[in-house]
Amino acid sequence: xxxxxxxxxxxxxxxxxxxxxxxxxxxxxxxxxxxxxxxxxxxxxxxxxxxxxxxxxxxxxxxxxxxxxxxxxxxxxxxxxxxxxxxxxxxxxxxxxxxxxxxxxxxxxxxxxxxxxxxxxxxxxxxxxxxxxxxxxxxxxxxxxxxxxxxxxxxxxxxxxxxxxxxxxxxxxxxxxxxxxxxxxxxxxxxxxxxxxxxxxxxxxxxxxxxxxxxxxxxxxxxxxxxxxxxxxxxxxxxxxxxxxxxxxxxxxxx
Amino acid sequence: xxxxxxxxxxxxxxxxxxxxxxxxxxxxxxxxxxxxxxxxxxxxxxxxxxxxxxxxxxxxxxxxxxxxxxxxxxxxxxxxxxxxxxxxxxxxxxxxxxxxxxxxxxxxxxxxxxxxxxxxxxxxxxxxxxxxxxxxxxxxxxxxxxxxxxxxxxxxxxxxxxxxxxxxxxxxxxxxxxxxxxxxxxxxxxxxxxxxxxxxxxxxxxxxxxxxxxxxxx
Numbered sequence: 001x002x003x004x005x006x007x008x009x010x011x012x013x014x015x016x017x018x019x020x021x022x023x024x025x026x027x028x029x030x031x032x033x034x035x036x037x038x039x040x041x042x043x044x045x046x047x048x049x050x051x052x053x054x055x056x057x058x059x060x061x062x063x064x065x066x067x068x069x070x071x072x073x074x075x076x077x078x079x080x081x082x083x084x085x086x087x088x089x090x091x092x093x094x095x096x097x098x099x100x101x102x103x104x105x106x107x108x109x110x111x112x113x114x115x116x117x118x119x120x121x122x123x124x125x126x127x128x129x130x131x132x133x134x135x136x137x138x139x140x141x142x143x144x145x146x147x148x149x150x151x152x153x154x155x156x157x158x159x160x161x162x163x164x165x166x167x168x169x170x171x172x173x174x175x176x177x178x179x180x181x182x183x184x185x186x187x188x189x190x191x192x193x194x195x196x197x198x199x200x201x202x203x204x205x206x207x208x209x210x211x212x213x214x215x216x217x218x219x220x221x222x223x224x225x226x227x228x229x230x231x232x233x234x235x236x237x238x239x240x241x242x243x244x245x246x247x248x249x250x251x252x253x254x255x
Numbered sequence: 256x257x258x259x260x261x262x263x264x265x266x267x268x269x270x271x272x273x274x275x276x277x278x279x280x281x282x283x284x285x286x287x288x289x290x291x292x293x294x295x296x297x298x299x300x301x302x303x304x305x306x307x308x309x310x311x312x313x314x315x316x317x318x319x320x321x322x323x324x325x326x327x328x329x330x331x332x333x334x335x336x337x338x339x340x341x342x343x344x345x346x347x348x349x350x351x352x353x354x355x356x357x358x359x360x361x362x363x364x365x366x367x368x369x370x371x372x373x374x375x376x377x378x379x380x381x382x383x384x385x386x387x388x389x390x391x392x393x394x395x396x397x398x399x400x401x402x403x404x405x406x407x408x409x410x411x412x413x414x415x416x417x418x419x420x421x422x423x424x425x426x427x428x429x430x431x432x433x434x435x436x437x438x439x440x441x442x443x444x445x446x447x448x449x450x451x452x453x454x455x456x457x458x459x460x461x462x463x464x465x466x467x468x469x470x471x472x473x
Contacts, residue, residue, distance in 0.1 A: 018435045018444070026431035028424060053443035057434045060387050061406035067384050072299035076313035083317050084291060087324050088284060
C-alpha cells in the first residue's frame with residue numbers, strides 16, 4: 001500500500017492501493033474493471049476496511065454543512081453590513097440585465113465599481129473640471145491577518161471616473177460613493193494612504209473600507225470613510241484631506 | 256402607507272425567506288438585512304471552506320450578497336432561498352478560485368481556515384468537526400474544491416463538473432484522491448503504513464496531469 005502502487009497503475013489486489021480503492025469507491029473506473037474489483041473487494045476484509053474508511057470520510061464531510069456555523073468575525077460582518085448599506089442607498093436592486101434563471105450573476109466588485117462610477121454624478125452633485133480630489137473610506141478595525149495579496153480586487157485606479165464633488169452639506173450622502181473604492185489619487189497607494197491617516201492622528205492599524213479622489217468645496221481632496229468601533233455601519237468617521245494630506249474635514253457622520 | 260405596513264410585517268422574525276426576498280424586491284429597506292442576518296454565518300462557513308483564506312472568503316461573501324441584493328427580483332418562488340443564495344456564494348467563491356489560478360505565483364498561507372479565527376484550545380473542544388475542517392484545508396485546492404462541492408455542499412458530480420469547467424471523471428478522480436488523503440489524515444484507515452507522508456506529499460495521479468496546471472495556485 002505504497003504511493004507507487006496508487007491509481008490505475010497499481011496492482012488489483014493485496015496489498016491494495018488506497019488510491020485504486022478510492023477510485024473504485026468514487027466510480028472513476030470503467031464498468032468492467034469496477035465490477036471485477038468489487039467482486040474481490042467484497043470478500044477481502046482489508047479492502048472492505050478501506051472502502052468503509054472512505055465512506056466514513058464522506059459521511060463526516062456531509063455532516064459539516066449541517067453543523068452549527070461559527071459566526072462571521074465581527075470586522076468582516078461590519079464590512080459586509082457597510083457594503084450592503086451602501087448598496088441600498090444606491091438603490092441597487094436590478095431592474096435590467098436579467099440574470100440566468102434562478103441564479104444571480106456574481107458581481108465582480110471592481111467591475112461593479114466602474115459601472116457605478118458612471119452613474120454617480122447625479123447622486124452627489126456637479127463635477128468640476130478642476131483638480132481631482134480623493135475620497136477614502138476605511139474600517140478602523142485592525143485586520144487580523146495578511147491576505148498575501150490574493151484576495152484583494154485590483155484597485156480600479158480612477159477607472160475613468162471624474163472626481164466626486166463633495167461639499168460640507170453632502171458629506172453623508174457621498175460616503176456611499178466612497179465605500180469599497182480603492183482609488184488613492186494623489187496619495188498614490190495604500191502606503192501613502194496609511195501615512196496620511198497616521199499623520200492625521202489615526203491608528204496605524206486603521207484599515208480603509210474605501211478611498212477616492214474628490215473635490216471638496218471645489219478643491220482637490222481625498223475623502224476617507226472609517227467605521228467607528230462599536231457602532232454599526234450607520235455611523236462613520238469621514239476624513240477629507242488635501243492632496244498634500246492637510247486635513248480639511250474630520251467628523252463622524254450618520255448615514 | 257400600505258408598503259410601510261407590509262414592510263413591518265415581513266421583516267418580523269417569523270417571515271419566511273421567500274417573504275423577505277419579495278419584500279426586498281418591493282422596496283422594503285430592511286428585508287434584505289434580515290435575510291443576511293439569518294444566513295450570513297452559514298454562508299461564511301461555505302465561503303471559508305471553499306476559499307480557506309478568511310479575507311478572501313469575506314470578499315467573496317460580500318460580492319455574493321451584493322449580487323443577491325441586486326438580483327432578488329429574479330428570484331423564483333419555486334426555488335429555496337437558501338439554495339439560491341448558496342449557489343450565488345459558491346459561484347462567487349469559484350470566480351475567486353479562477354482568478355487565483357490566473358496568478359499562479361501567489362502562495363496561500365498554510366494555515367487552515369479555523370486557525371485565524373478559532374483558538375487552538377477551542378479546536379480541542381469541538382474535536383471531530385474542526386479536525387475535519389483543518390484536514391480539508393490542508394488538501395490542495397484542486398482536491399479541496401471538488402470535495403467541498405460534492406461531499407460537503409451536496410452538489411452532484413455533474414453539477415460540480417459544470418461549475419468547475421472540468422470533466423465529470425476528473426471531479427470523481429480528484430474527490431477520490433482527496434478522500435484517500437483525508438482517510439489517512441483523520442485516522443480512518445487501520446493501516447496507513449507507508450502513506451504517512453500523504454498530507455504534504457505529491458500524489459501519483461497521472462490521470463489528472465493534463466488538468467493540474469490549470470489548478471496550480473499554490
